[in-house]
Amino acid sequence: MRGYLPDYELRAPASVDEALETMAQAPGQWRPLAGGTDVMVELAAGKLPPGKFLSIWQLPELRGITLDDDHAILGALTTYSDVRDHAGMAAEYPMLVQAARESGAIAIQNRGTLGGNIVNASPAADSPPALLAYGAQIELASVRGRRWVDYRGFHTGYKQMGRQPDELLTRIRMPRTPGGAGALHDYRKVGTRKAQAISKVCLAALGRLDDGKVAYLRAGVGSVAPVPLDLVKTEAALLGKTLDAATIDAAVAVAEAEVTPIDDIRSTARYRAVVSRNLVRDFLTALAAGETGARVHD
């Protein structure tokens, strides 16, 4: 343990309102602490800057998964285990379930939250690509009120995001039947090993063909840019097109130009570029071949 505990202050508010009040009094000084699975690692490694922490783990208002006519709504404290255990998630959002299954081990899945995964803003995080592909929105709350924003575009640079210092992420929602009936959901995490791994590249892609033409396409990729990346240009290049070999080649080239991976201790820029290209090609090939539902990679 390299952290010096007396350098940290921890408060546990009794309600979301109290949490927001506290954050409003000294904006940017109170850092929310949800499951702690990112924060505690930094603390143990001596890399957590001293400061003030606001535990939100005990706030029931931030928990739970509900489905209404238009959306699946998930509290910010929804854990990976919650996602895995929810039948409705598996039916409509298999890529998010897959991300949850492949994040950490059971202990981490019991503690780690979607809100924490989003706000921790690691480009290597595993749920953001799925959330991007599913067209998620997130709710940000402060004493000034609550607002829903598109998750796409939320991350603006490495660990930069469209959240005000006094805002708490409270909920996440995704449209029902994403991609429409008959869509192909393809989630593939390429980690450093089969389990308990951080991603080197992670693709979540959702697509649907109508009459052989691309009617819907959304894809998020992890670990290939300073932010969880949306392949917006690739999507635009494909919408309305017939998926023949030439179109796929062209789209793969667009995707390759969209990613800007780097070398780090986990992998190399070159590897990440090749793999993201291969995964996009593989997804499009499966889509062209008429595959639907959740793709399985063992």
Added chain:
Amino acid sequence: MPDGWVGRSVPRREGRDKVTGAAKYVDDLHVEGMLHGATVRSTIPRGKIVAIHYEGDLPWDEIVVATAADVPGANEVKLIQTDQPLLADGVVNHVEEPIVLLAHADREVVEKARRHVRIEYAPLPSVHSIDDALAADTVVWGTDNVFTHYTAGQGNVDAVWADAPHELSGEYTTGAQEQMYIEAQGMIAEYDPDAGVTVRGSLQCPYYIQTALCPLFGLPPDKVRIVQMATGGGFGGKEEYPSIIAGHAALLAYKSGKPVKIVYDRIEDVTATTKRHPSRTKIRSAFDDTGKLLALDIDFVIDGGAYITLSPVVLSRGTIHAAGPYRCDNVRVDSRAVATSSPPHGAFRGFGAPQSIFALERHMDRIADYLGLDPVQVRRRNLLQQGQTSSVGQTIDEPVDLDKLVDRALADADWVAKRKAFDEHNASTTGPIRKGIGLSVFYHGSGFTGAGEVHLASKAVVEATAEGRLRVLAASTEIGQGTNTIFSQIVGDAAHVPIDRIDVVQPDTAHVPNSGPTVASRTCMVVGNLLAQATADVVGQLQGAGHLPATWDAEQFTAACRAWYADHDALVGRANYQPPAGVHWDEKNFRGDAYSAYAWACYVAAVTVDTRTAEIRVDDFVAIQEIGKTVNPILAGGQIEGGVAQAIGWAVYEDVVWKDGRVANPQMTNYIIPTAVDTPPIRVAFLEPFAPQPVAKGIGELPMDGPAPAVLNAVAHATGVDPRGVPLMPETLMDLLTTQETAQ
């Protein structure tokens, strides 16, 4: 089922304590008045220490501070040589070299203080690769960066090249590897002016620490007491490094007059302690059309890091194993251990052999490829037979039958069918999945190399109590491999008593004789044998006194002990190591009987490669070996499975990322060891012993030798690329696949 204990899978004697959490590790121990110690380490690979500043808002007057100047005796960590200081004095030679020690009653204060000691340096040039060490443009050790240089072999390779039908050369590399025992290193030391130094902790070799601590404190051995606590794994990582942490804790205890505990966290453990030696091997070979080896010229180099530590002996084992279990009349092994500016590399399961065996076994497959022959066939052409001599001139007396070993491995792995099916699949598929199967054949010498066991002159003692219980006294440590259990089995058989009447005494230099270090796969074979003799000595004394008949049972044994104690106050059986008759080793010329026994093995790996991601999955693993007598089949199987998993890690997962001589990935999240999901089913079998009266050969290290080449040979079979180094990471394999694709 055998009628004795040996040969039965009796449960681990300390197993219950470990699984229930009752076992006490060093960090579970709290000693009244204890301080917590921390180590301030160098942040640059090499340079002069200009000044040390103690900064920050900290109670420096309460903090115990020790530097090189505080060492009462010689500031050296005594091992093979004494070049390594306990604390850097004026100069640092690697990153994470200890410079200042701190202690305080509050663990958090000492941790904060550690981060507020600022060292000023005048940097010196450093060396970070084997090539740079050999080039010696910068000299960091001696006159040429070479710690040790050996030449071994037989015949005359140079006479072969001119007429050789075929020649093939290749260069192979292996990376560093972290032992990643579960329990990080730790020690608690106490100092008393009368009793001297007492250290308790996580360790493999209590007497190594005693030897190292005596000169540091100028104390005789009876004033330096070392006690082993329950130890959470070692794999060689707790062979020599514990002398340093023990020395540090003891120095702080000496200076403060209080008990001091130092326990590393994972980051400190991985960055500062030893790793497997990285290596580079060049092989030039000559062979005929059938693959029969005519000459092997091997240039083997290992990176020893900044101090010599155990590198000479790691090098010697690597050198002796370099030509494998093959008959070849002309062999030259030229080997060097070189100095670089990384923390010293050290003991790790296999001890130099996995490195040179990897190179050779990969090379054997390349010869087969070159000739268009089956890799099995090429190996069979060269396997050592009884009566033949190995590359260092050791005659194999055992009736070895390596063909039988290979047959069994191929049968269990379904080699022929799989090789064919995979060839067909790979030739016809348009999909991303490729499949391959590969093998390796190898041997591993048990015990210390050459005259090592003679120099060790190990001793062991078995005492009998008046109640007929037996106390086993040896310095050999239980580090998860089953020492306590196999010792109980061996002694139980020698005394014909149930093993629950045997107590294996905690290794403590105040009570146990020096049975040598717990290394080199020697515990079962060498120390086990000594304990059998010591037990026989007890039996002999009882029989000599007329208390025990020629054949007896447990109750008669107890009665005999009771009778003995009527007119004695102790019953002690002793054994001292005696070298087997007719064994000779010529250290200067590296010829002779290198080891008193070899374990033999053939391993087969089947893999899947996903060409989209270049991920390698080992699907199936067959490990067949001949280990002489198997003392405890489940424990032996566990050793093999664990070793195979660890070696698969070395082969395709465990990449030590170096940045300016420092490990950049020292956490479990970024130093990737295989999990259960990444590890294939490992099918282990022990062949019937070759010898009619088999010994129990060492097995701890054997399984580390064969998996890496078997896996890489399988990857080569699957993909057609020619990987030459481990770890073979997907990044490297992807480059090889891309190059291959471009070439086609």
